[in-house]
Amino acid sequence: xxxYLTLLASNIxxxxxxxTRFLGLCIFFGVSKSLNASIGMGMAVTSVMTLSSxxxxxxxxxxxxxxxxxxxxxxxxxxxxxxxxxxxxxIIKKHASTLYNMWGIYLLLIATNCIVFGVPLINVENxxxxxxxxxxxxxxGLGFALAIVLMASLREKLRLADVPKALQGLxxxxxxxxxxxxxxxxxxxxxxx
Amino acid sequence: MSNIEIAIAVVVVMTLVxxxxxxxxxxxxxxxxxxxxxxxxxxxxxxxxxxxxxCGFAGCMAYAEAVVINPDxxxxxxxxxxxxxxxxxxxxxxxxxxxxxxxVAFVKCAGNFSKAVRSFEYKGVQDCVxxxxxxxxxxxxxxxxxxxxxxxxxxxxxxxxxxxxxLPIIDNDKCTGCGKCxxxxxxxxxxxxxxxxxxxxxxxxxxKGAVARKLCTVSCIGxxxxxxxxxxxxxxIENSLAVVDSAICISECNESTCLAKCPTGxxxxxxxxxxxxx
Numbered sequence: 001x002x003x004y005l006t007l008l009a010s011n012i013x014x015x016x017x018x019x020t021r022f023l024g025l026c027i028f029f030g031v032s033k034s035l036n037a038s039i040g041m042g043m044a045v046t047s048v049m050t051l052s053s054x055x056x057x058x059x060x061x062x063x064x065x066x067x068x069x070x071x072x073x074x075x076x077x078x079x080x081x082x083x084x085x086x087x088x089x090x091i092i093k094k095h096a097s098t099l100y101n102m103w104g105i106y107l108l109l110i111a112t113n114c115i116v117f118g119v120p121l122i123n124v125e126n127x128x129x130x131x132x133x134x135x136x137x138x139x140x141g142l143g144f145a146l147a148i149v150l151m152a153s154l155r156e157k158l159r160l161a162d163v164p165k166a167l168q169g170l171x172x173x174x175x176x177x178x179x180x181x182x183x184x185x186x187x188x189x190x191x192x193x
Numbered sequence: 194m195s196n197i198e199i200a201i202a203v204v205v206v207m208t209l210v211x212x213x214x215x216x217x218x219x220x221x222x223x224x225x226x227x228x229x230x231x232x233x234x235x236x237x238x239x240x241x242x243x244x245x246x247x248c249g250f251a252g253c254m255a256y257a258e259a260v261v262i263n264p265d266x267x268x269x270x271x272x273x274x275x276x277x278x279x280x281x282x283x284x285x286x287x288x289x290x291x292x293x294x295x296x297v298a299f300v301k302c303a304g305n306f307s308k309a310v311r312s313f314e315y316k317g318v319q320d321c322v323x324x325x326x327x328x329x330x331x332x333x334x335x336x337x338x339x340x341x342x343x344x345x346x347x348x349x350x351x352x353x354x355x356x357x358x359x360l361p362i363i364d365n366d367k368c369t370g371c372g373k374c375x376x377x378x379x380x381x382x383x384x385x386x387x388x389x390x391x392x393x394x395x396x397x398x399x400x401k402g403a404v405a406r407k408l409c410t411v412s413c414i415g416x417x418x419x420x421x422x423x424x425x426x427x428x429x430i431e432n433s434l435a436v437v438d439s440a441i442c443i444s445e446c447n448e449s450t451c452l453a454k455c456p457t458g459x460x461x462x463x464x465x466x467x468x469x470x471x
Contacts, residue, residue: 063210067202076210083214087221094225160318 004135010191011139017115018147019177019184024115028148029173031106038152042145044106046138048088049116052081053137056120057130077120085111115144150180232285233261239281240271243349245371247272260286272296273350273369296370296385298353298363302338303395303459305358309334309409325379333408336397338382344374390439391449396459399432406457413459419451435460 017023024045031041056077064070089107092100110116119140123133154176163172237257248270250256259266260282268288269279275295283289310333315324321343324330330339340359352367353374361374375383382397394413398405402414415433427441428451437460452460 059210063206067206069199069202069206072203072206075207079211079214083218086218090221090225094227160320160323162319 004131006191007132007135008139008142011136012143012146013184014187014189014191016143016147016184016187017119017140018144019181020188021118022181023118024113024144025177027106027109027113027115028144028151028177029170031109032148032151032155032173035149035152035156037106038148039145041106041109042141042148045110045113045116045144046141048085048107048110049119049141049144050134050137051088052084052116053120053123053133054130055084056080057123057128057133060120060124073121073124077117081117081120082111085116115140147180151177154180230261233257236261236282236285239274239278239285241273241278241350241369243273243369243371245273245349245369245373247371247373260288264288273371275369295388297365297368297388298370298372298374299384299386299393300338300361300363300382301384301393301395301397302336302360302382303411303461304332304334304337304409305356305360306340307358308411309337310407322377322379330380334398334400334405334412336380336382336399337409339380343377343379344383347373347377349373387439387443389443390437391442391446392437392451392460392462394435394437394460396434399434401433405433411457411459414457416456418454418456419460422454423451424448 011017015021018025018028027041027045032038059076059080060070060073064072064076085107089100092107119137120133123136126136128136151173155173158172158176167175233254234257237254240253240257242253244252246252248256250259250270256266256270260268260270268283268286271278271282274282311331312333313328313331315327315331317323317327319341321330321339321341324339324341329335332339338360340355340361342355342361344361345353345355349371350367350369352364352369354362354364356362370385372383372385375381375385380397386393395411396405396409396413398409398412400408400412402416405412405414413434415430415435417430417435419435420428420430423446425441425445427438427446429436429438449462452462
């Protein structure tokens with residue numbers, strides 16, 4: 001139990017995928033302009049990432065390993081995640097229209113995003129068990145949600161600040177992300193998995 | 194395994210995996226298909242897409258959906274679209290179209306930097322809402338325009354600019370009367386006036402005459418001279434502020450006699466142009 005909690009905490013703060021591994025930066029900057037949108041995005045990424053890394057684990061261990069085809073991991077995972085997101089979108093649209101209105105539009109944005117793709121790959125690389133890779137994916141998703149919510153809150157405050165003209169918009173957002181990243185550097189070494 | 198065998202295995206596995214995902218998706222597409230009324234997209238294309246929310250819905254898409262599906266939603270709720278859009282939406286949805294009264298935004302304040310007294314120098318966040326939280330803002334007059342341009346920033350149709358002396362200027366050609374500026378203004382200094390109104394009061398001050406005059410040289414002091422000079426009874430004084438009844442002003446009056454006697458110039462000629470699309 002303790003091992004799983006460490007893994008979760010490690011992926012949320014210590015090895016935060018956005019702020020220490022720099023994955024998923026495009027959505028991190030694209031959807032962090034308002035707090036509401038960023039919460040929706042965080043939820044969408046967390047759920048898609050968890051489900052897709054569970055599926056990826058199954059495919060990897062029951063299809064690729066028996067045939068000795070581990071070098072196909074990248075290609076198969078791309079296929080898997082892209083079609084899985086499509087499927088999830090259809091199901092949610094049909095059966096949970098409230099949920100779809102909340103974060104349906106973000107689903108397709110993350111179809112081939114590096115963070116959704118990177119987490120299953122890293123799980124496979126680390127030889128995680130099924131439960132371990134699920135926990136790691138939940139942690140990575142929560143870590144992403146934490147990062148994007150922090151960023152969106154800062155950027156909402158920033159809208160009222162007197163930013164030099166040359167840095168307005170994305171310029172100051174990158175500087176902010178750098179500072180957040182430095183702050184998260186303070187967690188490094190706290191937990192080693 | 195030899196290279197050939199590996200190549201064959203790759204082709205077989207990738208084909209099977211791809212086929213499996215493809216079949217699942219195709220099956221899901223049938224199973225989870227939702228019928229969306231194509232009319233919704235047609236109606237949405239007609240709407241101006243300012244996403245201003247003047248119709249009372251979350252955005253243009255939400256209104257399009259509501260107006261097509263719900264028989265009780267009127268086709269003329271889109272204020273920016275004015276009569277042409279209302280007519281087209283009504284035709285598409287088979288509802289009776291009622292006229293949309295074309296309106297434009299109007300700033301009920303003429304107290305720019307040189308005319309209005311300021312009680313202190315404000316150096317904080319350059320935003321009207323933020324400024325108004327600090328003792329009601331730096332202006333002496335508690336009813337006037339603060340001039341930080343929150344309305345300008347929020348105009349979805351790019352119809353407003355900020356003048357050098359701190360009052361918003363409205364481009365009547367671009368203004369659609371959506372009322373976004375009115376809803377974001379912390380001082381309620383914006384008003385929507387119908388096109389074709391002859392006179393409008395350039396002041397929002399509800400202070401008594403002497404106080405109002407001390408704080409701003411162009412304030413309405415509620416003296417009532419315009420009321421006495423209006424032959425049609427279109428003007429009232431409420432809370433020492435003149436109010437013009439636009440319906441009477443447009444339909445019955447042509448001479449604007451009320452303007453002549455105003456001691457401060459707070460009542461002015463306004464829009465003489467005829468409505469563009471009525």
